[in-house]
Amino acid sequence: MLRWCWPFMSSSGTSTNRGQEMALLIWPSLILAAGYGYMVTFVPHQPGWQPAYALALLLGGFWGVHLILRVTRHGGDQFLLPLAACLTALGLIFLFRLDPGLAYRQIIWTILGLLVLIVVATGFRDYQRLEQYPYFFLSLGLFFLFITVLAGTRIGGAKSWLTLGSFRMQPVEAVKVLMVMYLAGYLSDKRELLVQGAGRISWGPLLVAVALAVLLLVLQRDLGSALILLVTFLAMLYLATGKLRFCVAGGALFSLGAVMAYLAFPYLRARIAVWINPWADYTGAGYQVVQSLITLGSGGIFGTGLGLGYSQVIPAVATDFIFATMGEEMGLMGSLGIILLYLLFALRGFRAALRAPEEQGVLLAGGLTVLCTFQALVIMAGVSKLLPLTGVTLPFVSYGGSSLVISYLLLALLLNVSAAGREAKP
Amino acid sequence: MKTGVRRLALATGVIFVILIVHLTYIQAIAGERLYLNPLNPRLNLVEQQTQRGAIYDRAGRVLARTVGNPGQFQRQYPYGPATALVVGYVSGRFGSSGLEASRDGDLLGLTGWQHLLNQGRRLMGQVARGNDLTLTLDAELQRLATSLLAGRRGAAVALDPRTGAVLALASSPTFDPNRLEEEWQRINSPGAGSPLLNRAIQGLYPPGSIMKLVTATAALEVDPGILQRDFYCPGYLEVQGWKLTCPRPHGHLNFQQAMMYSCNVTFATLALEAGADKFKETAALYGFDKPLKFDLPVEESRVPGRLNASALAEGAIGQGAVLATPLQMAMVTAAIANKGILMQPYLVEKVTAAGGRLLWQAVPRPLQVVTGAKVATDIKEAMVATVNGGTATAASLPGIQVAAKTGSAQNPGGEAHAWLVAFAPADEPRIAVAVVVENAGAGGVVAAPLAREILAAALRR
Numbered sequence: 011m012l013r014w015c016w017p018f019m020s021s022s023g024t025s026t027n028r029g030q031e032m033a034l035l036i037w038p039s040l041i042l043a044a045g046y047g048y049m050v051t052f053v054p055h056q057p058g059w060q061p062a063y064a065l066a067l068l069l070g071g072f073w074g075v076h077l078i079l080r081v082t083r084h085g086g087d088q089f090l091l092p093l094a095a096c097l098t099a100l101g102l103i104f105l106f107r108l109d110p111g112l113a114y115r116q117i118i119w120t121i122l123g124l125l126v127l128i129v130v131a132t133g134f135r136d137y138q139r140l141e142q143y144p145y146f147f148l149s150l151g152l153f154f155l156f157i158t159v160l161a162g163t164r165i166g167g168a169k170s171w172l173t174l175g176s177f178r179m180q181p182v183e184a185v186k187v188l189m190v191m192y193l194a195g196y197l198s199d200k201r202e203l204l205v206q207g208a209g210r211i212s213w214g215p216l217l218v219a220v221a222l223a224v225l226l227l228v229l230q231r232d233l234g235s236a237l238i239l240l241v242t243f244l245a246m247l248y249l250a251t252g253k254l255r256f257c258v259a260g261g262a263l264f265s266l267g268a269v270m271a272y273l274a275f276p277y278l279r280a281r282i283a284v285w286i287n288p289w290a291d292y293t294g295a296g297y298q299v300v301q302s303l304i305t306l307g308s309g310g311i312f313g314t315g316l317g318l319g320y321s322q323v324i325p326a327v328a329t330d331f332i333f334a335t336m337g338e339e340m341g342l343m344g345s346l347g348i349i350l351l352y353l354l355f356a357l358r359g360f361r362a363a364l365r366a367p368e369e370q371g372v373l374l375a376g377g378l379t380v381l382c383t384f385q386a387l388v389i390m391a392g393v394s395k396l397l398p399l400t401g402v403t404l405p406f407v408s409y410g411g412s413s414l415v416i417s418y419l420l421l422a423l424l425l426n427v428s429a430a431g432r433e434a435k436p
Numbered sequence: 437m438k439t440g441v442r443r444l445a446l447a448t449g450v451i452f453v454i455l456i457v458h459l460t461y462i463q464a465i466a467g468e469r470l471y472l473n474p475l476n477p478r479l480n481l482v483e484q485q486t487q488r489g490a491i492y493d494r495a496g497r498v499l500a501r502t503v504g505n506p507g508q509f510q511r512q513y514p515y516g517p518a519t520a521l522v523v524g525y526v527s528g529r530f531g532s533s534g535l536e537a538s539r540d541g542d543l544l545g546l547t548g549w550q551h552l553l554n555q556g557r558r559l560m561g562q563v564a565r566g567n568d569l570t571l572t573l574d575a576e577l578q579r580l581a582t583s584l585l586a587g588r589r590g591a592a593v594a595l596d597p598r599t600g601a602v603l604a605l606a607s608s609p610t611f612d613p614n615r616l617e618e619e620w621q622r623i624n625s626p627g628a629g630s631p632l633l634n635r636a637i638q639g640l641y642p643p644g645s646i647m648k649l650v651t652a653t654a655a656l657e658v659d660p661g662i663l664q665r666d667f668y669c670p671g672y673l674e675v676q677g678w679k680l681t682c683p684r685p686h687g688h689l690n691f692q693q694a695m696m697y698s699c700n701v702t703f704a705t706l707a708l709e710a711g712a713d714k715f716k717e718t719a720a721l722y723g724f725d726k727p728l729k730f731d732l733p734v735e736e737s738r739v740p741g742r743l744n745a746s747a748l749a750e751g752a753i754g755q756g757a758v759l760a761t762p763l764q765m766a767m768v769t770a771a772i773a774n775k776g777i778l779m780q781p782y783l784v785e786k787v788t789a790a791g792g793r794l795l796w797q798a799v800p801r802p803l804q805v806v807t808g809a810k811v812a813t814d815i816k817e818a819m820v821a822t823v824n825g826g827t828a829t830a831a832s833l834p835g836i837q838v839a840a841k842t843g844s845a846q847n848p849g850g851e852a853h854a855w856l857v858a859f860a861p862a863d864e865p866r867i868a869v870a871v872v873v874e875n876a877g878a879g880g881v882v883a884a885p886l887a888r889e890i891l892a893a894a895l896r897r
């Protein structure tokens with residue numbers, strides 16, 4: 011037991027043959043094999059796709075990435091890829107159980123995500139090169155947000171989709187990572203000035219950029235992403251300045267903004283009312299949350315078993331509510347397992363930040379870790395009514411190409427920062 | 437900068453721990469309750485694969501049973517409308533109500549270990565079998581009470597004051613759960629008088645003069661000397677410019693006579709002497725202003741929060757903003773009958789597994805010591821006098837001493853609601869009843885004969 015735990019706390023080995031990663035990749039492989047067993051045993055055959063090909067493709071994908079990282083002597087953290095692979099494998103199994111068609115598409119997105127991971131992890135290993143142009147990332151991010159606000163399609167409450175023919179994407183996923191990259195570059199550059207309070211010149215662009223991004227997200231009614239972006243910003247500001255009072259001030263500003271938004275937007279008031287008592291309108295606005303709570307409760311401690319739950323009654327179950335499905339069919343044990351996977355992911359991400367050789371690395375890894383884990387937290391807390399429900403995806407798990415590909419991009423950046431940390435060590 | 441990272445990691449850990457605790461609560465502790473929520477669509481699936489348990493009355497008479505084969509199960513209610521508002525119904529189309537809803541988990545065998553056992557059976561394609569309920573209800577008494585109320589709106593509650601067992605819980609109008617499909621439209625039409633509402637536990641009525649039992653308790657606790665006092669009723673009492681009246685001037689009278697003739701002036705005076713706090717406190721001991729744990733959802737009876745002098749005088753005679761369910765007033769009566777000790781009312785006697793194995797049994801337990809035996813006996817004697825020569829003579833039974841109190845509650849809906857509460861035999865009470873008939877006039881005229889029939893039938897058993 012301890013042998014499997016201690017590496018998460020202590021430092022990893024010194025060699026770059028990625029032995030731990032190889033050992034740990036056995037777990038997602040076993041999960042995938044179990045999923046394959048479930049597919050061929052319980053689910054009627056789908057024409058056009060062979061479960062065996064799907065299994066081979068996924069195993070090949072994850073192990074292929076491992077081999078490439080090994081061959082290129084990538085020094086990145088060895089735990090992040092297996093953790094992400096576990097989450098994606100579990101997500102695929104539950105997607106398959108909910109809707110095999112979605113699962114097959116998600117497999118393609120997984121492969122695409124892994125390709126992005128390889129390209130970024132090998133081609134842009136020197137992440138500092140990326141960080142020389144913060145305004146480029148900012149402009150790109152804001153551009154995405156603007157066109158979404160202007161030309162976006164509203165799907166399920168939030169107007170956060172761009173439609174190009176039959177192809178749909180959610181630019182907001184990319185925007186969040188772009189903002190972190192901008193903030194990492196800008197904050198590491200200006201941190202001295204910010205701490206000394208040397209003026210408006212430094213604070214101005216920062217606050218305007220973040221406020222604009224948040225405002226655009228609120229206009230799209232994507233409150234979850236707005237909240238995640240704000241929290242990530244405050245966390246990075248804290249990392250850069252080391253001053254809690256900036257975050258307190260930021261938090262106060264945010265609360266003020268939230269109160270004003272609460273008064274200004276009726277849909278926000280409705281959302282809060284549903285959070286406080288979803289049972290009051292259990293056939294209407296509260297339906298999703300009520301059914302999600304009943305789904306989680308029906309799972310109990312040990313769960314109903316894969317495929318034996320009844321979570322398909324929840325709208326958007328494959329994207330925002332997939333955690334409820336997992337909680338029902340794997341029970342409390344399974345949902346705690348998922349939470350622990352994210353917690354371990356966060357610990358490894360923070361560890362990469364801790365070991366980064368310079369400020370940009372600390373900020374980038376810290377920001378990306380907060381971004382990913384806080385997003386997971388927001389949706390897991392949302393479906394269990396700990397926080398008001400906001401429609402964001404569960405990173406690495408939920409159905410959705412944009413979310414999955416960007417999650418793997420984020421993983422690649424974390425790998426690069428952690429590799430830099432290792433290489434800088436004597 | 438590095439300390440910043442460590443602190444962020446710590447904060448993340450703390451937040452995750454909160455999430456873990458919350459999910460443990462939702463899934464492990466609240467799990468069964470959420471699962472058994474009527475809004476859970478899984479229950480409909482289970483319903484089709486489970487032979488729902490039967491419901492019996494105290495003598496083993498069938499109140500609800502399931503016949504047929506898996507897939508075509510049919511639920512039958514032999515006592516039909518008489519027990520409809522207690523037993524309730526279960527229907528794929530119209531949902532569920534009554535015990536069929538509140539004891540769904542037991543009836544479908546979904547609680548505790550039974551859940552795992554039955555889940556296993558269902559997985560193996562066998563028919564799972566729910567648990568049976570045995571009630572404290574006396575089906576024949578329930579049927580009598582329902583037929584006495586037929587054609588009127590009202591309710592009748594009968595309790596065993598020694599245990600709190602509910603013997604009858606009748607409400608009118610009612611409906612036939614065997615013919616739900618045909619009757620649904622009529623049931624929900626505006627003129628039907630809400631037959632789905634169980635007036636005995638969810639109807640809130642001004643209790644009228646029945647409330648004087650509570651007032652008397654408060655007054656006797658404050659000053660037992662009032663038993664010897666001489667009161668004078670000029671027919672009215674002015675409180676803060678508000679005039680409270682009696683139907684006629686009662687002149688000189690003692691405590692017992694004030695109860696016999698239901699003198700408003702005397703009881704308003706007694707309440708003003710005892711004070712608002714004492715009155716509210718006594719009402720709370722009887723069960724007002726707090727939720728009652730019961731097998732069916734009970735509306736909370738209430739006394740207004742802040743009572744000025746005129747509101748107190750009004751409340752003392754059960755008018756104004758004081759509202760009570762018939763069950764609440766039956767509890768008041770039962771507590772007096774049981775020497776001041778209020779027993780927790782209960783409806784389900786036991787739960788048995790399909791083979792007859794006992795899974796759970798109710799244990800009678802005191803809910804509250806309301807007052808001492810002396811005060812209870814004093815009030816009982818006044819109630820006996822009320823039957824023997826006061827407003828409740830119509831409730832008397834040959835050979836058995838009955839104790840009773842009448843009420844005629846003024847209300848905005850028209851004629852007064854007729855109330856009567858009673859228990860018998862006065863020396864060793866075995867049954868306490870509360871009857872209310874909406875807009876029917878004087879309690880002693882309309883409600884008393886009904887209560888009398890119920891008492892007589894119950895004591896004949």
Ligand SMILES: [Zn+2]
Nearest residue numbers: 669682686699
């Ligand atoms: Zn009088």
